[in-house]
Amino acid sequence: MSIALFIQHRFSERWKDHLSQLLPTTKIEIYPEIEKPDEVSYAISWKHDLGVFNQFKNLKVIASLGAGVHHILKDESIPESIQITRIVDEQLQKDMASFVLTQCLNVNRNIFQYLRQQEQKEWKLNTYKTPEETKVGILGMGVLGKSAGELLHQNGFQVMGWSRSKKQIDYIETYEASALNQFLSKTDILVCLLPITKATIGLVNCKMFNQLPKNSSFINVARGELVEDADLLKALNNNRLKWAVLDVFKEEPLSKNHLYWSHPKVIITPHSASLTNPKTASKQLAANYLRLTEEKELHNLVDRERGY
Template identity: 45%
Template sequence: MSVLIVCPGKDPENWEKALKNQHPGMNVYVYPEDHDKEEVEFALTWNHPRGLFKNYPNLKVIASMGAGVDHILSDDALPEGIQITKVVDDTLTEDMGDFVLSQVMNHIRGLHHYVKAQKEKKWEKFQYKRPQDTKVGIMGLGVLGNEVADKLHKNFFQVYGWSRTEKSCDHVTSFHGKDQLEEFLNNSEILVCLLPLTEETENILNADLFDMLPEGAYVINVARGEHLVEHDLMEMIDNGHLSGASLDVFREEPLPEEHPFWDHEKINITPHIASLTKPESVAGQIAENYDRMKDEEPLKNKVEQEKGY
């Protein structure tokens, strides 16, 4: 019985070390080194090659290295009956809250204006808004969405939330379903996307949705690049309906050098760093699920594949 680590473009060494520290008896292979495919029953992965896992006849569990699982579920050739898990980690959750708060504060205080003004050696002052006077809408009220909402509330923002199904979140004016989406958007001066990526949410950040936001609204996407229709965002910024955007996720990563986002003065780019998984922080829950699999016990943080999260 073995574990396979598959993470093209990432350094697997820290993951292997963290797993073995948690579970000294664990036999770990790192793709694409030579190994016996029949031994592998548990895989830990991020962005595996499509179709890879159909070659493992005894594979039972695929564990995501992060909170997202769309990189797994998008593979049409997954083995039947496979169980999929995601990471739920306090550090990841807290880091996401801190990042979104920093982006929201950056926007209402106009700090990006001063970066540009410094480069141009201009002494200019810009009007700012206070948190008490700012409405922030969060799309997605899962673990991360709740953390962001709580952090914004504690910093005196007016917080609104929207989810596919009805959810209750402390200190949040909540909306749910398609029928309540427009009312939610009408109250979102700053819109934060924290939705899971599913067939229903792909391309949800489009011109029709942006049109329901108040004029001058600002968009923050920390979910997945596939949520955003890129051309629609630039068009709505350029025509003045949106004041700008902060993007941490993209359809293609790294973002190509020729992409127009790089040169757009009203789009702030960060390289998918809002919340980074630390192997030593999450190895314990992965090792526990490995033991649960061996003992045929229910897994923690199991994904409902029909929902996509």
């Protein structure tokens, strides 16, 4: 039995080192350098190439490197018999909330504007609103939306939350599905933290943007598939939106040709809002591998029907 890593753009060598320390006698390889494919029983994946697992006849488990498993579930070539696990780590929520706070503060305090001005050597003061005067509207009131909302509230922002079914959350003004337009009309900064489902793909489109006040901003830290890119570009170009702060994209890495890269009102980060911590996550991955060798039930198993 051996472990193989299928990790794109996420420091494969570092993960291998961490796992090797915890499992010193186990063979751990990085795809595509796999000596004996038939020995691989445990795959660790972050955005693997679809279909790649067909080469591994004795694969028992695919472990996601993060909390999300969309990148695994969308690979229809994976047999039902293979177990899928994910990382459950409270730090992921904390990092996400902290990233959302960072970008809301940047929008509020004109930091992106000043960086653009610096390119032109332009010294020009812009007024700002305090967090107390700023309404952040969060799309999606799941675990991530709620914890981001709470951190924003602690830092003085007015926080509103929209979700399919209305939720009762302290300090957050919640709106249910049918009250979407009312929610959007009050939003200065729209933060997307929706889950990805059939109902949410492409949901953030011109219909939404047109309900926002002029010069509002949009932050996407969920998934690129939630947004209609052409509509977003239109909303930026007609000044509906002041900034689009994007951490996620339909295609990652974002293609060099994409209009986002050089759009003056788009701020790009490379899916970095919340990164699995190799130290703590390696412990979960190694423990589950040992449970597999001992034929015990795995931790943090994913229910494919439910999607997490």
